[in-house]
Amino acid sequence: MIKAFVIDQDRLRLVDGLSSGGSPVVWVDLVSPTKEEEADIEAWIGVEIPTREEMEEIEISSRLYVEDGVYFMTATLPASTEGDEPIISPVTFVLAGNRLVTIRYHEPRAFQTFPVRAEKASIGCTNAETILIGLLEAIVDRLADVLERASRDVEALSKDIFNPTETKASKRDRSFQLLLKQLGRKESLTSNMRDSLTTLQRLSSFMAHATGQSKSSKDVRARVKTLSRDVASLADHSSFLSQKITFLLDATLGMINIEQNAIIKIVSVAAVVFLPPTLVASIYGMNFDAMPELKWNIGYPLALGLMVVSAVLPFWYFRRRGWL
Structure with a gap:
C-alpha cells in the first residue's frame, strides 16, 4: 500500500x-x-x-x-x-x-x-x-x-517482591x-x-x-x-x-x-526433636525378659518422661542458639 x-x-x-x-x-x-x-x-x-x-x-x-x-x-x-x-x-x-x-x-x-x-x-x-x-x-x-x-x-513489581x-x-x-x-x-x-x-x-x-x-x-x-x-x-x-x-x-x-530453606529447616528441626523420643520408645519396645523397668510401677511414666525431656532439650538448645 x-x-x-x-x-x-x-x-x-x-x-x-x-x-x-x-x-x-x-x-x-x-x-x-x-x-x-x-x-x-x-x-x-x-x-x-x-x-x-x-x-x-x-x-x-x-x-x-x-x-x-x-x-x-x-x-x-x-x-x-x-x-x-x-x-x-x-x-x-x-x-x-x-x-x-x-x-x-x-x-x-x-x-x-x-x-x-x-x-x-x-x-x-x-x-x-x-x-x-x-x-x-x-x-x-x-x-x-x-x-x-x-x-x-x-x-510496582519491586514493591510486591519486597513487601x-x-x-x-x-x-x-x-x-x-x-x-x-x-x-x-x-x-x-x-x-x-x-x-x-x-x-x-x-x-x-x-x-x-x-x-x-x-x-x-x-x-x-x-x-x-x-x-x-x-x-x-x-x-x-x-x-x-x-x-x-x-x-x-x-x-x-x-x-x-x-x-524453601525455612520449610526445610522446620522439617529438619522436627526430625531432630523427635529422634530421641523415638529412640527411647524403640528401646522399651524390645521384647527381652531381663528388662527390670518392665516390672516397675513407675516404669511407664518414667519412659514417657524420658521421651518428653529428650524432645524438649534439643528444642530448647535450638532456641538458645537462635536457630528457631
Whole structure:
C-alpha cells in the first residue's frame, strides 16, 4: 500500500497516488509493498529500494549507506507496544533530495499519530528532511512512553517482591512464580526497546553526518543533535531498567530460596526433636525378659518422661542458639 503526502502550508496532506495534480509529493509511506508498488517508487526516486531481506540484515553497512546521493537508513522499530510482547521489525528511511520514502511491514504507532498531528497543526514540515526528523522525534517519543510504562510496572513489581501481602507460604510461592513470569516479560520488552534504541543511535549519528555533508540549515542540525541526545538518554535508561529487572529476578529467586530453606529447616528441626523420643520408645519396645523397668510401677511414666525431656532439650538448645 502506498500513502503519499504533500506539504500544504507547512502541514502534511494525504493524497491519492504519486501524481497529486497540485503540490509535489514529498513523503511516500510504503506499507508491505507489492512488486508493482516497489517499481513505481524506484522510478519516482531514481534508485532501487531495499527488499525485506536486505532490510533485515544486521550489518551496519547494509543498514546505513549512500547510493547516488540518496541516503538509506534502516532502524528496528517496535509495534503493538501496548502489551509486553511487541512486534519488532525493520523500517527503512530513504531520503532522496526533497523526497522521503519509508518502507515498513508492520504498524509502529508513530506512523499513525505523526501524519495526523502534522495534518492538524504546523510542526515545521517544510521539506522531506524536516518530515524525516519530525517522524523520528515521534518514534523516540513513543519509545519513551513505552519505557516509562515499563519503569512504572517494574517499580510496582519491586514493591510486591519486597513487601508481599500473602501470609501463607504456599500463596507466597505462587505469587513469586507469577512475579518471575512478569519480570521475564518486562526484561524481554526492555531488551527489544534497547535493541531498537541502538539502531536509532546509529541512524541519528549517520543523519548528523549527512546533514553536515549536505549543509542543512542550522535548525535542522540542532534538531538532529537533540534527537541524538534523546536517543542516548533513553538507551541509558533502558540499560538501567534492564539492570534493575535483573536485580529483581535475582531477588525473587533469593526470596523463593529463603522460603524453601525455612520449610526445610522446620522439617529438619522436627526430625531432630523427635529422634530421641523415638529412640527411647524403640528401646522399651524390645521384647527381652531381663528388662527390670518392665516390672516397675513407675516404669511407664518414667519412659514417657524420658521421651518428653529428650524432645524438649534439643528444642530448647535450638532456641538458645537462635536457630528457631
